[in-house]
Amino acid sequence: MMQKPFKVALAGLGTVGGGVAKLLSEQKDVLAKRCGRPIELCAAADLNEARLKELGVSENVKYYNNALDMLRETDADVIVELIGGADGIAYELCKTALNAGKNFVTANKAMIAHHGNELAEIAEEKGVFFGYEAAVAGGIPVIKALREGLVGNRISEVYGILNGTCNYILTVMRETGRSFAEVLAEAQKLGYAEADPSFDVDGIDTAHKMCILGSLAFGMPIDLKALSIEGIRRISDLDIAFARELGFGIKLLGVGRRSEKGVSLNVYPCMIPRSSSIAHVDGVFNAVITEGDFVGHSMFVGRGAGEKPTASAVVADIADAATGRGLPLLTVSRSDIVTLPVVPLSERVGEYYLRFEVCDKPGVVADISRVLGEENVSIASMIQRGKTAEGAVPLIMTLHESKEASVCNALNRIERLESVLAKPCMIRIERL
């Protein structure tokens, strides 16, 4: 026997909101069977009323031009927020809805990254469902995998390719040999990158998602400020070419590690061996890798953004709310959340790729090697190429496992050598 419908009120009919409205309409029958009850869109809020007709879902859906008005009036079982932005109306809607005891679903990673701890507290107090599967890695059900599928594991590491714009740019740079600036301009023309690309290419979007993954993996509060964030602007076509020669690909990665000292959560571009699966996660795809003490190495790959994949994740949350599969927002109850000391990136021990721009004259390699040796850093491989037009040549080195602080000390000294013509480029290597 079918139960009564589960009613959905949708705030925001942009790309993702439109996708959710379409999904609820097109998959009506399978959703009802899989959830044991119909899932019905009953209300929608957007500044543009025409959008509802455009989506072909206006029948029996009450329109509001203000999401807060909708919240006040609706008897929906869940409020779905797809307006976006860390603050403003999205945040107000969320707090008001939770305080009113409404189930809440959002795709808003910025809001969770900035206000997740506070929102978790309200949701727990009010005992309501709070879903945000779509906030990390789009269509990949990775929050569910971490919280439920891997529930029996202590997670020691979590890595993510979490930004499709960066991954697309790095993929095209590798495939075409073109420069960052050129590929970015093309991506902007094609609509794959924003007019102001900073949010994506400087790693901020990845950091938002990474601090959520870190909290879920390690049971700590969400702490955006704990992250050191590097984007991909500094990756040159030379680095891409040398990475290929050394058997690596370059990816912008979120890197989270739990050790006895504490937790290290960072975002940086790094080199990954081409023999590993994640190196082949190209273009608009996202990937999340976890290391659990029982399950070992796991990887989850899928589309990280876009109307339909994000709608898929939003609707997974709606289905969980409809069937009562709820969980505390941060996996464990807030009384069990533990603040962990932050291990700075300078304590990272790992391999490194270095690129120097040097004069092509005798003694340069010896000078650089001597400084590295004095800082206790040892060279794993070296590539030297012929003269460029300007008499400057690239000198490439990879380092055996070294402490980042020592590498940085060495690079600061090397930069001051007379035969070194530019600031050295350093890219971390991760063997995933």
Added chain:
Amino acid sequence: MMQKPFKVALAGLGTVGGGVAKLLSEQKDVLAKRCGRPIELCAAADLNEARLKELGVSENVKYYNNALDMLRETDADVIVELIGGADGIAYELCKTALNAGKNFVTANKAMIAHHGNELAEIAEEKGVFFGYEAAVAGGIPVIKALREGLVGNRISEVYGILNGTCNYILTVMRETGRSFAEVLAEAQKLGYAEADPSFDVDGIDTAHKMCILGSLAFGMPIDLKALSIEGIRRISDLDIAFARELGFGIKLLGVGRRSEKGVSLNVYPCMIPRSSSIAHVDGVFNAVITEGDFVGHSMFVGRGAGEKPTASAVVADIADAATGRGLPLLTVSRSDIVTLPVVPLSERVGEYYLRFEVCDKPGVVADISRVLGEENVSIASMIQRGKTAEGAVPLIMTLHESKEASVCNALNRIERLESVLAKPCMIRIERL
């Protein structure tokens, strides 16, 4: 406030059962926090009583040497079956437990593949939880991903690397150039393959898992007989070498496709481009790929077997039972399960790799090409190598998209040509 403990009775203390006992003990604290209540092992059944002490979990655990006795006496909240085998005591325990209204968790793919429909019916009638996450792809939470994470999608394709033994053998063959027989013998010595390897290398284990995935993906009853099953015995070191030259890797794959005509579920070794992520899922790792109409392409990778990864999956089910995250065994209620027509493999349209053993004399290629042409099959690439000691040479072809029935017709005719010295080898190509 903590709720009362959720009690677990464990039938079978072999490799996986031991892993579950250890996990419940070692992760006691995180599990209690994540589930909102303690998870306690209260009873265990095994032929060997010493095993309980050996695992260091005997305290407060009641021992039984007969699982059915345990079931009769215990007040556990869930019965976990890790005895194995499609029939016999595992099947009897399962039916008896479900009929007695007990929640049930198992890792037994053979039992689900053979009796899943009947067990689903009983579980649904009795309204009990039935978890079998560990039955497919070990530690990868793919059943949860399919049923919950991708709940909003119609799945059109599902692929799996589902047998670690086959994947290990194929990986070592590729890395070392050695023959199937040689690598199998070594795998048996190392304990990676059974003394009787047929269950693994002939594809039966993969078929068990694939018919479960097919049912979940397409909403059809479990139907092991619908699968055509080919193993990896026929893969020669020559094929591995030529695959590499053509830019492919060889994997044993479960392949499920839903079309307007019906459903096609098969197991066969196939060639996969080395540029795709799944080609780099090597050794003991498993992978599942799905195509959903909203989410698009997704991939889930992890350890497919072994004590700890399988225990991770079993405990995910126990946690779901403890928190009430239950679902019908086959995703939808049995009244909504739809039997689909089976599309035979002969109707497959795809690319193919062919290897012929031919006399090195003029006209051979022309003869073979003519037959292929007459059967409407067109050649995409060809490789011919120098004479072997015996005067026979391998002739390699890949075919453009062709209908399998036509390819088979052509191969039957080609086999009878005088200059063709052995039965031709055909391997399907899948571009994943």
